[in-house]
Amino acid sequence: MIIGIDLGTTYSAVAALDANGEPTVLPNRVGELITPSVVYFESASSALVGTAARESGTVDPDNAVSLVKRRMGTEFELFFHGVAHTPESISALILRSMVEDAQAQFGRDGEPVRAVITVPAYFGVREREATYQAARLAGIDVLELLSEPVAAALHYGVTARRGDVVLVYDLGGGTFDTTVLRITRDGAEVVATDGDSRLGGADWDERIADLLVESFVSAVPGADPFDDEEFLHETRLLAETAKKDLSGRVSRPVTVRLGADRVAVPFDRAILERIGADLVERTLSVVTRLLADASGKGVQRVHEVILVGGSTRMPAIAAAVGERLRRSPRLLDPDHAVVRGAAIRAGQLADAARERSSTRSVVPRSFGVLIEDSHDPDGTRQMVVHTVHRNDPLPASRTTAFRTVMDGQDAVRIQIYEQAGELPSEEVADNRRVLDGELTGLPPLPAGSLIEVTLRVTEDGLLGVTAREPGTGTTLALEAYMDGVVDAETTRRLAGSLGAITVRR
Structure with missing residues (x-):
């Protein structure tokens, strides 16, 4: 099996080329096209991955882990039911769950899997090596670690427009990166890239959740929900849902509950734009810095701007980017842009006639x-x-x-x-x-x-x-x-621990 994988901070996805050579996003076993990047440990030998894990984390947050991509390449250890885990092993469980779902869909259980896995363009050598280790722990043969903006360019089809300069604005759930691509005869060439690994849709969710909690406390005298982990977790889920709903609606009141108390909190796009204005500006400051770097490499004009990542569905993003760059950005299935591009790249690598130079990239850090x-x-x-x-x-x-x-x-x-x-x-x-x-x-x-x-x-960084x-x-x-x-000894220990874990959805 040859597939593309978008191992995201908040959501992950798998895609493969169909019989006509078109990238198709593969649903998981519960029918979802994207899988929440959440793991919940029921016991030392059983783990839930995806929506079920996120829901279980509402009740028992101490045994749930999310946003682990932000920790890739760092010395960070977590213990669940007495077993030590790292960002690599947590990511391996997410990867394993998605791969097993893809194998089941094609009726090819247990068959070896080769994959292109996407990473942020600014990921350094440690983060990339950690991603490789996660894939190895999941039993995946990595064809290539592909920069997410290059994958997005493949999805948007801009690699055929020779001479154009494309800016990719990628705002995911937990990370932000932006890249300038030059389209050459050989495909997409990365001119410059920049980003912020601690900025994403989850930051908007946190701001919204804080607003909801503050509104609840103001409306219910004597309420003290700050030590109630279940309430706080549920509020964060409400915040994410409200944010998504405002992509298609102007207003959307949110009802917050704790015990017998219930508070309806007014919420609309104006409020969302106000509480997230500085976050948007943070992304634009990175874009400005990127364009300065690209200018030093001879790029004086951007011909097209494409938006990637589910968080770019917020109308305020397209408006701000368009105003700053004086060019209306394109928005085409941003949730799946990266994984579709990964599937396209996997197909290219499976074809020996295609040259790897078609997606040339740049060094992410000095x-x-x-x-x-x-x-x-x-x-x-x-x-x-x-x-x-x-x-x-x-x-x-x-x-x-x-x-x-x-x-x-x-x-x-x-x-x-x-x-x-x-x-x-x-x-x-x-x-x-x-x-x-x-x-x-x-x-x-x-x-x-x-x-x-x-x-x-x-080329893999x-x-x-x-x-x-x-x-x-x-x-x-x-x-x-x-x-x-993780070193070789720890890798062997983690492999043993993961081998004993049954993954459920």
Whole structure:
């Protein structure tokens, strides 16, 4: 089986090409085209995934987990019924549920699955490696990790319009990213990308839920619902439903209940726009920064703007984007744009005649080498010299020569850092270490000896590093040890735990 998977922050989906080569979104076993990215642990050996998990979480929130995509690539551990889980293992359960549903629909239970899985364009090496690990834990052979904006471009069909420049505005449930694509003879080429991994429709939901709770407390003297997890969870679900309803309606009162108390809270588009105005502006500030980056790469005009992600159904989004960019954006099945594009890409990769270059992307974050600052009079300052830069075309490779600082060195420590903030910085605190190794077996070298360091980033955004002492030819190829990504021993433990869990819908 060859499929495309959109592993989303709030919702996930699966698609495949039909007999006519058209992408078709596959329903899960309960008939839904999108599956809530929620897992509820009934016990150490049984888990619910999707709508049933979200509903169970209303009653027992301590055993439910959502928005886990925001934690991908971080050291974050959760315990359910005495069993440890990570973002990778939680995501693996979501992936496994969707894959099993797809297999059942085609009557191919247990058949190996190959998939293109989408990730935000700004995902760095740790987040991408974590996604790979989640897929491996779910038993999926990953054909490619595809940037979500490129997938969206495939869905919208803009890759055939040679010479156009397209801006993709992707506001999902938990993440926001925006990308400038240049359409070339070979397909969609990412010029620049930017985003915010902590901004999405869930933030609007939280604002609405806060409004509902405050209105309830004001209307019911003495009410103190803030410690009632079931009430708060139910209110968040009401908030999400109300937000979605206002995409097609101007007003929609919301009834909030706690015990015998019931309060009807007025709610309309004007209120939604007011409480979310600063969130919209946050997305537009990222777009402005993106366009500045793209301008430095020769892009002076955007020909088309496409909206992706369910949260772009809010009318205020299209209005704000259109006003800021002075161009009416296109909105075409935003909930499924990414997964349909993933299915198209999976079909391309299954066809040996198609070249991978048709979806060229860029480096999501800058990578560099930790060095001693030779200009520091105190001799104590360290800095990161970025050699592969954000928005460099993929695949990227750069060899840079550095020099040793002490006489008699027979080993050199090689530490590679990745940009951690929104913008590159040489300050160590603004970066995070992703690779660490030692080039050993060298003869005692005089100070100032050359060490060549080559950084390579593949089309999938994964990092490889080689260090070489040219005099002797001694070489070190660093293993990809990612801080915040589970190691081999933990992977084996998680695989054992997941193998013992029955997934239900």
